[in-house]
Amino acid sequence: MPSKAEPRGTTGTIYLIAIQVVSRGLTFVGNQALLRVALQRNSGGKAGTNSSQAAVNAAYLVVLLGFILGTLLSFLYLYPAGSNLLAIPGFKHSFWLYAAATVLELLSEPCFAVIQQNALFRDRARAETTAAITRCVAACSAAVCMSKYGMTMSVLPFAVGQLGYGLSLFTVYSWSAARVAASEHFSLLPKQLRDAHETALSLFLKPLLKVAGAFYVQSIFKWLLTQGDTLVLSYFADLQSQGIFALASNYGGLLSRLLFQPVEESSRTVFGRLLATKSPPSAQSTPAAGRSPEIVQRRHQALTYLSTILHGYTLLVVIPCSTLLPQIFPTLISTLLGPNSQWNSTQTSTLLSAYSYYIPFLALNGILDAFVTSVATEAELGWQSVMMISVTAIYLSLAALFMDSMALGAVGLVYANIVNMTLRITFSLWFIRGWTADNIPEPQPHPPTQPSSFRQFCNQSTPSPICLAISALTALALHAQEQVKVALAHNPVVADLCKVTIRRLNLDLFDLSYLFSAAAVLVSTMLLTESEFLLRTVEPVLPRRVKAVVEPYFTERARKEQEQ
Structure with missing residues (x-):
């Protein structure tokens, strides 16, 4: 049966997915893009006055550092800017509006930390959804006003929209966090910590600062891995390849932002609550405290929660993305762009198909990384940073090899990213193997079987194994059918021999039927072989009547397992 932490994590995930669907959908329509990655780690167990105040104080370091870096980067950007750039209509006003919006978003970080630490996903959904709507309304209103009064259209409406986003986000976050601060009696401003050991300036917990420093080092390499695509493309690829890769990553990244990111964030909260140690540091260092039944049980729950997500990802992401999506993705994007779009080319279809295989690696790496960063010690985070350095070097080397020496273009960059994610997934699994051996004792006596x-x-x-085998066979069948199509299109001899047959058959209808048949086989296989897992996963959100029907099944199943 699902652990007690799962329903809360499931509900939080639903709220976060709702945030992303609404905000990304509205942003997509308004031709905007928002990327915000927040990494939270609860190191103090249940949120209390002192832990909440420590989180607030630490968040002001983000505000200070962000303000300093923002000011420095703004100066470095404006100082060498040419007169042509500064003469663009609305550029200066837009720049300062974006700067004001950035300051507002930075000032909302302490309130965001309070909301994230207390798992107030409903309040976060309300804040980000309101901010997204405000941004769209403000940007459209500014564009309409500029058009009405004959002003030259520029980036100014987008800057107005971003200012509205920052102001709305700051207002709603502050209102929600103020209620929590009033009930738990802590301040949303920096304040000295009471009865806290190992503090810096009586404001910051030293263990928290060490962990934050380790995360900061990792964030540098993650930024290099994220922005490395842009850097490598700009050096080795032409403008057309850069545009095609941007097209694939923007459309393919929608799934990551809509589904994977909310799951990862809610999972970090669940892992933090399950794996947080509530005993004082001196007691935590003793082996008996680390292997107490309560702590071991919570570790089992965290590992079960992770395995459930990985199982679901394999069924709902890995299998569809490696079988159906390579055939659907190019056709879907072609339909969205229009038949006469300049992007409808063989190169685009090849890249989109390759990117389909890359999406499962994104999903698996994200959730495994969320678990590792939630349980790793400071020393282990240091080793992970060393690993990130090595992976970054390997990734950049392979990207250069595939794109330049092997002339694969943007597809080579996707292959390099797949290798990059494979290495990171391997490291995470290796870490989890060691973590389970050290933190989850085997029952004694332990049967050899x-x-x-x-x-x-x-x-x-x-x-x-049956589900995996049929999925692999389906993928091979679809790939073989695709190769036959390529052969017919590029081999004039075969095309001449089959000319009459091709004319008589509706190949588009045949492809669609073939694809639907493959999808039906996959869905049927999952329902037959994975019905218990699927029912157990969706049980927390089932209606009461449906839950009353399936609950006796789980009760009887649990009873048989106990008897065995």
Whole structure:
């Protein structure tokens, strides 16, 4: 049965997905893009007065650092700017509006930390949805006013929209966090910590600063890995390849922002609450405290929660993206762009198909990284930073090799990213294997036939062998059909021989039927082999009547497992 932490995590995930669907949808329509990644780690167990105040104080370091870096980067950007750039209509006003919006978003960080630490996903949904709507309304209103009064159209409406976003976000976050601060009796301004050990300036917890420093170092390499695509493309690829890759990453990244990011953020909250140690530091260092039944049980719950997400990702992301999406993605994007778009080319279709295989690696790496960063010690985070350095070097080397030496273009960059994610996933699994051996003791006496905790985790994380085998066969069948189409299109001899047949058959209808048949096989296989997992996963959000029907099944199943 799902652990007690799962329903709360599931509900939070639903709220976060709702945030992303609404905000990204409105932003997509308004031709805007918002990317905000917040990494939270609850190191103090249940949120209380002192831990909340410590989080608020630490958030002001973000405000200070962001303000300093923003000022420096603004100067470095404006100082060498040419007169042509400064003479663009509305540029100066837009620049300062964006600067004001950035300051407002920075000032909302302490309130965001309070909301994230207390798992107030409903308040976060309200804040970000309101801010997204405000941005769209403000940008459209500014554009209409400029058009009405005959002003030259420029980036100014987008800057007005971003200012509205920052102001709305700051207002709603502050209102929500103020209620929590009033009930728990802490301040939203920097304040000295009471009865706290190992503090810096009586404001910041030293362990928290060390962890934040480790995350900061990692964020540099993650930024290099994220922005490395742009850097490598600008050096090795032409403008057309850069544009095609931007097209694929923007459309393919929608799934990551709509689904993966909310799941990762809510999972970090669940992992933080399950794995937070509530005993004082001196007691935590003793082996008996680290292996107490309560702590071991919470570690089991965290590992079960992770395996459930990995199992669901394999069924709902890995299998569809490796079988159906390579065939659907190019056609779907072609339909969205229009038949006469300059992007409808063989190069675009090839890249979109390759990007389909890259999406599952994004999903698996994201959730595994969320678990690792939630349980790793300061020393282990340091080793992870060293790993990130090595992975970054390998990624950049492979990207240069695939794009330049092998002349694969933007597709080579996708292959390099797949290798990059594979290495990071491998490291995460290696870390989890060691973590389970050190933190989850095996029952004694341990039967030789019973798998270890890590082996049980792997078994729970993957679907049945039958489901995986049929999925692999379906992928091979679809790939073979695609190769036949390529052969017919590029081989004049074959095309001449099959000319009459091609004319008589409706190949588009045949392709669609073939694809629907493959999808039906996959869905049927999942329903037959994974019905128990699917029912257990959706049970928290089922209506009461449906839950009353399936609950006896789970009760009887649990009783049989206990008897065995």
